[in-house]
Amino acid sequence: MSQTTPAWASEARWKKIAIWVTAGSFVLLIFLTFDTLSKVSVGGERVRAYSVINQEIDYRYDEQKKRYQPVIGKGAPLFGRVFSEEEAEKLVTLGKKTVQAKNCMNCHTLLGNGAYYAPDLTKAWLDPGWIDAANRENLMLAFLKDPVSNARSFGSGRRMPNLGITDEEAHGIVAFLKWMSAIDTNGFPNNFKTLNAKE
Amino acid sequence: MNSIVSALPGKITSLFGKLDSPYLNGGQQLAVKYFSVATVLFFAQLLFGLLAAIQFVAPGFLFGWLDFSVNRMIHINAMVVWLLYGFIGSVYWFLEEESGTEIAGLKLGNIAFYVLTGAVTIVVLVFLLIQTGPGKDTTIWFINEGREYIEAPRWADFGIVAVMLVFFYNVAGTFAKGRWSGISGVLTLDLIALAGLYCAGMFYLTNITADQYWWWWVIHLWVEATWEVLVGCIMAWSLMHLIGARRKIVQTWLYIEVALMFGSGILGLGHHYFWIGTPDYWFSIGGFFSALEPIPLVAMVVHSVYDAGVHQFKSRNHPALAWIIAHTFGNFLGAGVWGFMHTLPQINLYTHGTQWSASHGHLAFFGAYATINIAFFYMAVQKWRGNVWMGGELPGNGWKWKWAMALLNVGVLGMTVALLIAGYEQSFIERAMEGSTWSAYFSAQNHPWFQQAMHWRLLFGLITIAGLVLLIWDLVTIGKGETRPALQLLEAE
Numbered sequence: 001m002s003q004t005t006p007a008w009a010s011e012a013r014w015k016k017i018a019i020w021v022t023a024g025s026f027v028l029l030i031f032l033t034f035d036t037l038s039k040v041s042v043g044g045e046r047v048r049a050y051s052v053i054n055q056e057i058d059y060r061y062d063e064q065k066k067r068y069q070p071v072i073g074k075g076a077p078l079f080g081r082v083f084s085e086e087e088a089e090k091l092v093t094l095g096k097k098t099v100q101a102k103n104c105m106n107c108h109t110l111l112g113n114g115a116y117y118a119p120d121l122t123k124a125w126l127d128p129g130w131i132d133a134a135n136r137e138n139l140m141l142a143f144l145k146d147p148v149s150n151a152r153s154f155g156s157g158r159r160m161p162n163l164g165i166t167d168e169e170a171h172g173i174v175a176f177l178k179w180m181s182a183i184d185t186n187g188f189p190n191n192f193k194t195l196n197a198k199e
Numbered sequence: 200m201n202s203i204v205s206a207l208p209g210k211i212t213s214l215f216g217k218l219d220s221p222y223l224n225g226g227q228q229l230a231v232k233y234f235s236v237a238t239v240l241f242f243a244q245l246l247f248g249l250l251a252a253i254q255f256v257a258p259g260f261l262f263g264w265l266d267f268s269v270n271r272m273i274h275i276n277a278m279v280v281w282l283l284y285g286f287i288g289s290v291y292w293f294l295e296e297e298s299g300t301e302i303a304g305l306k307l308g309n310i311a312f313y314v315l316t317g318a319v320t321i322v323v324l325v326f327l328l329i330q331t332g333p334g335k336d337t338t339i340w341f342i343n344e345g346r347e348y349i350e351a352p353r354w355a356d357f358g359i360v361a362v363m364l365v366f367f368y369n370v371a372g373t374f375a376k377g378r379w380s381g382i383s384g385v386l387t388l389d390l391i392a393l394a395g396l397y398c399a400g401m402f403y404l405t406n407i408t409a410d411q412y413w414w415w416w417v418i419h420l421w422v423e424a425t426w427e428v429l430v431g432c433i434m435a436w437s438l439m440h441l442i443g444a445r446r447k448i449v450q451t452w453l454y455i456e457v458a459l460m461f462g463s464g465i466l467g468l469g470h471h472y473f474w475i476g477t478p479d480y481w482f483s484i485g486g487f488f489s490a491l492e493p494i495p496l497v498a499m500v501v502h503s504v505y506d507a508g509v510h511q512f513k514s515r516n517h518p519a520l521a522w523i524i525a526h527t528f529g530n531f532l533g534a535g536v537w538g539f540m541h542t543l544p545q546i547n548l549y550t551h552g553t554q555w556s557a558s559h560g561h562l563a564f565f566g567a568y569a570t571i572n573i574a575f576f577y578m579a580v581q582k583w584r585g586n587v588w589m590g591g592e593l594p595g596n597g598w599k600w601k602w603a604m605a606l607l608n609v610g611v612l613g614m615t616v617a618l619l620i621a622g623y624e625q626s627f628i629e630r631a632m633e634g635s636t637w638s639a640y641f642s643a644q645n646h647p648w649f650q651q652a653m654h655w656r657l658l659f660g661l662i663t664i665a666g667l668v669l670l671i672w673d674l675v676t677i678g679k680g681e682t683r684p685a686l687q688l689l690e691a692e
Contacts (some may be wrong), residue, residue: 011381014454018385021458025465032484033412039478040408044477047408056313092406097333100345100403106268111411111475114347116625117255117267119640120552129637154641157258158269161266169334183408186482188474189635192547 033040048182050088053078053175058196059126067187078175081135088175095176098169107160110180114186118158125174125181126194133195137174144170211313226294226302226373231583232286232312234576239670240281240319241569245664247274252660255653269330272343272350272386273323278564279348280319286426287366289433290386292579294370297436298377304369311365318358322351339403346410349400356401363394381450385457386432393425408476415471422564423492423534424464430530431456431499434523437574438503441520442510444690448465452502459495467492473544474551483545488544491534500527515686516581516589518600518677522574524610529566537562537615539665544575549630554652555622562615565607573670580674581685588683599673603666610663614656619650 007013043049048070056073075082085089099105105114108121119127129152130136143150145167147160165173218231251270253260261270294302302308325342332338339345340353341501351359367390374383400417435449469485503523507514514520538558541550550556577600581589591597625643633639643649 005447009451011451011454014451014458018457018461022461022465025461028464029468030216036412036472036477036481037409040406040412040476042406046478047406089405093540094334096405097336097339097403101334101338101343102331103268103272103343103345103350104348105345106272106350107266109406109552113411113471113475114552115268115271116552116554116557117251117271119637120635123635124637127637152637154638154645156641156644158644159258159262161263163331165332166333172334180311180407183219183476185474185476186479188551189630191631191634192636193634 036172046184048072048179049085050092050179051085052182053088053178054094055177057125057194058183059123059194060197065187068181068190068192069184069187072182076133078178079171081082083175088179090173091172092179094169094172095174095179096172098165098173099176102163102165111183111185118160120189121177121180122185122191123181123189123194124179124185125190126196128193128195129195130195136195140174140177141167141170145172203671208313219275220585222582222585223401224295225305226369227579227582228289229302229305229308229312230288230292231579232309233284233291234579236316236319237281237284237288238576238674240277240284242667242671243323244274244277244281247271247277249657249660249664250274252653252657255377256650256657265327266330269326273326275348275367276326276350282426282564282568282572285568285575286429286433287573288579289531289575290366292473293433293436293440293577294373297380297383300367300373300377303376304362304365307365309367311362314358317428318355318362322355325352326350336590337405346400346414349414353401356397359375360394360397363390363397363477366393367394380446381453382432382435385428385453389425389428389432393421393429396420396425411475412472412477415468419468419471420465423467424461426568427460427464427495427534428457429432430526430568431460433571433575434499434503434526435569437519437523437578438506440578441514441516441523442507442512444506444510444548448506450504452498456495456498456502457489459498463488463494468543470542470547472535473547480587486543490539491543493531493539496527496531496535497620500531503527513688514590515688516577517591517593517597518589518604519574519577519581521600521604522570523575525604526566526570526574529562529570529608531566533559533562533566533604533615536579537619549626550622553625553630555626558618558622560616561611565611576674577677580677584678584681586685587678587681588685589678589681590686593677598679599669603670603673606662606666606669608666610659610661610666613659613662617652617655617659621649622655624648624652 040047052072054075054077056076058071058073060071062069105116107118109116110121112122113121130139132170143152144165146162148162151159152160215232217237219228223231230539247270250261250265251267251274254267254270291308329342332342342352344350344352370390371387374387396417411635431453435453438444438449439446466484467489469481471491472485504527507520507524541547541555541559577589580586624646628646629635629639631645633642
């Protein structure tokens, strides 16, 4: 092992490369993080203001972009009332905290992330399974509060367990799901036909 | 009652004290404690995975008692924690040899071990017995954070960070008073990143897009960047120790791997930012860099097989070397190939959030991380027994380690393929054909192809557990009564 090491195999050179590549990638990531976080702040085009729960939300194919995207429509009060921005944030926050506290993500996926034992919740508000827009809220509330009696198994035998979700928390979850369905997810899920499309 | 509680710490320390061996240095005694808890958690991982797998084929099983969400959470958390225990143990193991001096702050390191193990026990008991709480901050702080992979409640997060700081002090302090090397330099910087990144997962956000943005900083930059570099360090040291590979060669490879791993892995993070509400420039960045992620893993295969070949596969520990080779191939196939298959956004639109990810996850975590920890367990038990012979011609031709290895690899590979078939079917039927509604989801789940795949997964899961039982039996018996000393290697610096 006495031959000299060729330049491309030099330990010192690779050490320098490793340091520069790592530092460079990390600096780029920091830059992209600032840019991304500014583009996904609540109230922007991608992530809507919490008060979007006062409006009609749909998800349709965009001919120009060639992908599905959320469409915000006319006023459509949730639970029969219009929420101020502050009230809406409070309700969606309760919903989000309940979703974490009940460990939803270890059966369901949210924005496609989580476990695969139960359906994705990204567009749950728009799912045609709620049959029509008029009854949707009540069906959702009833299901969340007592999922065993109101089981929606689609013949799979899988049921959601009773998680002790209170009436208030159920309202929060529905608001959270409605707000989440308005997030622009770059066309995921593809080819999703909403409850409105069915109507 | 009080006397039992006050006597408990003494009882626990004396229990772990039984693991001490006169052949080990201080860091290695501590490492053995970490390894033994890691093995228990490894078994817990498989046990709760089995319960979850049964629920896929028999949904009524344990319904309302131990629901899928609980089993799946413990399955994955036990895995994350036992792998970390294995890594921490491995570093404590080689700390004194690599630095040429006695470990700094061993007493503190021992206290940190008991604190961490106590915290893990409490977290698991709360997961099992309390499971969920009301939609308030108190639940996130004391019961369950509800974010996949990092469900540990906030109080435990602070405990984990504190223990990590002690661990970091042990490592950096020991190298600082002894000698530095390429391996120790990379390791120390990697540990700073590892501990720092965990903090990105320690705050609550209602904005789920920003929430998942930071969440992936922890999950991806741990698993696909800092963990990979950490096992790169462990492997570099293991190759020198096992086959007498030259330091100059393994360190050059380590730098190459760091450059490729961080060069592809840091921006490869973008493949998690396709569909969570983040801008679509992540399609190009995430697609491109994550497609490069397999390259360093190819380098690892070439490196380990070539080095082992140069030394005519002469090693001081056959089971450990076999598991190192399994690690390089498993890492390349599971993390590299299986990841690459669905990393491009054009494919990922249909595979994101399906059993594809489960398939990839099973082979990647086993191939990249479980294997190298097992290799280290064998190295540890060899020295623990008094640096005894562990080459060829073991009693019974070493059937136990060979069968354990075969069963574990066949089991995991079988689960991977079964889940891949389920993933294909789900992508086609739920996503491509029926458009991802709830009814589309269930029509894919109810399809015979999916159901059959889940039965096969359960069968291969049982094979995996049989492999682990045999592995544990082998680890506690191998080298017992062995009188031949370990093979001496010429270690060239």
